[in-house]
Amino acid sequence: MVSGNATLAAGRLRIGMVGGGPGAFIGGVHRICLAMDGQFQLVAGAFSSDPAKSRQTGGELGLDPKRVYATWGELLDVEARLPADQRIHAVSIVTPNHVHFGPAKAALERGFHVICDKPLCITVEEADELERLVAKTGLRFCVTHNYTGYPMVREARNLVRSGRLGDVRKVYVEYLQGWLSDKLEDSGQKQAKWRSDPKQSGACGAMGDIGTHAANLAEHIAGSPLDSLYARLTTFVPGRLLDDDGMVLFKLKNGANGTLSASQVCVGRENGLMIRVFGTKGGLQWEQEKPNDLQVWWKDKAPELWRPGNGWVDAEAKTLQRIPPGHPEGYLEAFANLYKSFALAIRGQPDISAPFPTVSDGLAGMKFLRACVKSSKEDRWVGV
Amino acid sequence: MVSGNATLAAGRLRIGMVGGGPGAFIGGVHRICLAMDGQFQLVAGAFSSDPAKSRQTGGELGLDPKRVYATWGELLDVEARLPADQRIHAVSIVTPNHVHFGPAKAALERGFHVICDKPLCITVEEADELERLVAKTGLRFCVTHNYTGYPMVREARNLVRSGRLGDVRKVYVEYLQGWLSDKLEDSGQKQAKWRSDPKQSGACGAMGDIGTHAANLAEHIAGSPLDSLYARLTTFVPGRLLDDDGMVLFKLKNGANGTLSASQVCVGRENGLMIRVFGTKGGLQWEQEKPNDLQVWWKDKAPELWRPGNGWVDAEAKTLQRIPPGHPEGYLEAFANLYKSFALAIRGQPDISAPFPTVSDGLAGMKFLRACVKSSKEDRWVGV
């Protein structure tokens, strides 16, 4: 049933944003999603490395100009000194990859909970440091592998976890897009530009941008970390500085193996994240573009189509939806589920056991990328 | 591109709500949707005919207790006397059908814009009166035939309007649900109870609840009002007081004809609203449960799948989406599109020519229901 912001009475949590200035994509997504369930109110921001642009966005959002900052450093410093009933509870980091680690670390050090875009940072070492800081501070840290926020993804994970599919043998995951089939970065398109710039993106292009989502989804649903892999990264578009395509064979620690494909040169594909998992007793398939369908196969009975909101879905999936069966929820609602779970965790009311991807998932992503680069260079299977 | 509440700078419009107390479904939907694009802020409400329940909901929503009212009459009277910079701009009516006309009329008379759930009211006479009041006051009046808020529905309408499908010949529309296959109203389930009570719903059950959506969608996409029809209303569940199923053959004023099916006893169907339109040169199909797919057929070339967010969709559809292709938006986003368009209209900045269903659509719905009841009783084709 739609709560319609029923939790508002408990008071909205105050949040500040790093990034998300003019031309940003994901910043706007975060702003819609943090507010959707009435858990957060955006009260502060350092929206751009250009102070004028930061002010512009702050103004458009109706923020108190005093809380629109020129840099993320200033944001964190000033907010940390505000009285407890005014200062932000948490910070949302929505910058390009190379500006994740700095503000995340500083935020934790100042006692702020953090919700940060993926991939977590640039190196495994940075990620390790953040994980240690989180453990030390006891703060909440969410990495927005937002696809785990879909009810049917959570249902898939719980179906595997329940043992009903038997022991997992195979995982096929792919994330295919077409929007970088040409050298879009030369056109000045902001999204393309930073994603194909090693200084801002890190060692990987497509594999970092979308491959980490695929890897996270595989680990999330199959219920096991990656063990080792063989990868081949390719740059198809001439002159591009990072991979725009990658193919990976992998093993999970639970003994399953599988393939992971991530590509941004698949002309015509929009946002084609898809996963299939097969165990000894059954299998499942989920596609992001049809997110309310979870296809389930069995050995000795008819395949089933699991859909959210029905009486027979798992309790956890029920916490992730707002409206009845057949009223499709989508990307924004799934993304908002992470914010809602993050808020409940901050409030000490987590409603489910593992409500959102954490800094450890972010660290796993960095290890995955490191292994992909190494395997692709050395032409051999490597440990993750 | 996601605006992320970019319009907030203009200041949020203040809105009050009638209905939407404990156990309501659509009230929560309205609350998420009015806030999604930062256009409205809910500041007042009369959420239930039971003042205690109204206070409970107001409290959960964190409203100023002084603006949580015991009755809709009090809400409208008190708000009308508040200073212009405090009082609500608009009222959102989300009560059962029999409590639409009263508050809608009173709101218009006090100068408030109105957004009201469907069906508009109980009788054609009431609807006529509201239409006259709207014309007289010049206020904005939106009837939430929310399915017209989907980008691909708007695209479908514009495809027909462009003439590319030729002259419309056939319209097939159906709205099939299964949730009332048993006598759920006896269980005390609130949604089932009022919908099957003639005093609260009016002369029709399923045909009023979902058939009016189907009729509105047909008129909206085919671009022509209903001319006449032959209907057969049926009550399948023993003891139910209103129809739970209806079948209609109809003619549109543009010469097309078609079928309309609305049923709430189709076991297993969730929210199966579907429409197909065929003209002399092509055809289209849209299904609510896969709302981002618009299937288009042509006489001499391959069928196409139109999807929102792509460069080749119409400008109007582009105004109705927030995120890039392949990131599915759903029911809430489509519903929020009506609120956004309603807000822009109030602000005098309508971004498109016919941005939302109006009181006239609501009146058309009442005429449709009147014709259904008459035809079903008299076993003959009747004018709408």
Place this chain on the structure above:
Amino acid sequence: MVSGNATLAAGRLRIGMVGGGPGAFIGGVHRICLAMDGQFQLVAGAFSSDPAKSRQTGGELGLDPKRVYATWGELLDVEARLPADQRIHAVSIVTPNHVHFGPAKAALERGFHVICDKPLCITVEEADELERLVAKTGLRFCVTHNYTGYPMVREARNLVRSGRLGDVRKVYVEYLQGWLSDKLEDSGQKQAKWRSDPKQSGACGAMGDIGTHAANLAEHIAGSPLDSLYARLTTFVPGRLLDDDGMVLFKLKNGANGTLSASQVCVGRENGLMIRVFGTKGGLQWEQEKPNDLQVWWKDKAPELWRPGNGWVDAEAKTLQRIPPGHPEGYLEAFANLYKSFALAIRGQPDISAPFPTVSDGLAGMKFLRACVKSSKEDRWVGV
């Protein structure tokens, strides 16, 4: 498992064909299908009303020229006088509608089993006479409502019959094509020409050609004859002599009701026969263009996708397939299933209880058409 003509040892049955000359569509289908399972051998024919054309087709088929006849009368007369070990066992009638009754009657009178295209004939009276003749002679008579030959159609019928869906309430059936959206008959296209000629087709166009298939499918799967209906027949293409579109509301004798749409002006639709049936406990959907999928809905559990060849499908469906799951069989295989069942019935070895549509189904089709014409003219609900 593929039998690969394993029954050949029993000797092929000899069959003669009426119709199916140059330019025919369905004649060629019959020839492939009668041979597919090794049950029949085509040994004689009167392929055209033009003897030269009949000889041409006979020659192409490698028939003994002595058994290629100038008229169907000659075929039946001469064959009836051949020794029992040479003369045909059965006759296949694949002519336009107005040349069904004559050869069917004459064939029965001469002791030949008959397999005849649909609709059975032109009038209810003719159909009545054929039914009486079949009863009197004890011969086998199959009317090729070929869609009942699909394994998943048979599975659907048996699912309803088993009671697992509860009492049937709703039946939605539609048969939408687009190939007659223009006045194709003026181009000389043979299929279009005779279908739109009242002298050859009878009183109905689209409703006779494809509406009878839809009606038969509804009765077959829902397990109940039509009781009464309200119909509206339309001719959309200017100058066309018969309906190219029809819409029907109907009641079945078991108390269910539903809609039937048949149209040949739905641009872009190929051969869109689709049926949905809903009972008090569950529902199903089958689409001819995806014939190996049977979608099944339940009240309290996930929807299922039933597919042929799996261990859990009904025994009867298993008799109708040749190859393992996932190896799609299609239109020709389904059509051939009627020939195979017809042969087994002739041999006295029917493997299932109601293996093929009979003269009584053909008669039901004629009554359906008579009711459609009457209701459409008189604008009222009429008995079938």
Place this chain on the structure above:
Amino acid sequence: MVSGNATLAAGRLRIGMVGGGPGAFIGGVHRICLAMDGQFQLVAGAFSSDPAKSRQTGGELGLDPKRVYATWGELLDVEARLPADQRIHAVSIVTPNHVHFGPAKAALERGFHVICDKPLCITVEEADELERLVAKTGLRFCVTHNYTGYPMVREARNLVRSGRLGDVRKVYVEYLQGWLSDKLEDSGQKQAKWRSDPKQSGACGAMGDIGTHAANLAEHIAGSPLDSLYARLTTFVPGRLLDDDGMVLFKLKNGANGTLSASQVCVGRENGLMIRVFGTKGGLQWEQEKPNDLQVWWKDKAPELWRPGNGWVDAEAKTLQRIPPGHPEGYLEAFANLYKSFALAIRGQPDISAPFPTVSDGLAGMKFLRACVKSSKEDRWVGV
């Protein structure tokens, strides 16, 4: 248009069969398919290594007992000495893999055209020898990579070949089945038994049985041979002697790369052969279980669904279908297309340029398997 065996006048070609005795699957498929278009008549056979079983099958098929042989050697020897107007034109080899090379070689040496199941044989050396023999004798040799017989596969190949998709970059192909998820070979099931026996299957299990189909399809549609690959073969079911799963990364000679997955332990998957190809300008997808749908993506316009039988499909695809759009043809029709093309080639009337997979495709398959085994053992990328 359905030809209905129109070519019969030219006289059926006589064919003998090696294999296909009791319990066989593919033998029955071949028998239906060789006869479907009236091109071949089965007149001789050595159906089993057990002469009694061979006689049993020959009897069931109604063959002249004198032409039912105890061994394939006898079949070839005796037939070769028959008068030209009686002896077979061609031999169809449908035995387990290890009995392909012997009869194929002997048949060629005796002047018979050959149609042989896949994989072609056991070693690259054998395949090389067969290719040389074909070149030397000028006889026709078809290897039944039957999936290339589907109209929409041929359409896909021609779409790539036309250059409309631009230069091919990515190929994703997978062939997933679930039927060997348990140790079915222990049950005595004949199909499982020989496929998992290295003596009968060769060095590969799943990769030989279905992986070669996937590799062939990739080369066929992408229009380029495999260049090199990295493979990982796995045996999931304990005690099984051959791989039941394999994953391959590959490069084509045209510069594209991709993934190939073949597995028989994907519980619930029936016969899931699927391919996607992306070029610089567009992409396509084809799934064997929905064989009449070819999905086509473009850079700047809506995705399209190409379907057989429509005016706008390529001429070659039109030669491969029998019935109009929307009347689904399937696996048997596609398989029969190879027989038809093989017959036309024997008659010297090939209707299209590359009508069926030849001995060279079979050789390519053997090289693919050799590379898979080598790469999987040596953990490195190897040339094909």
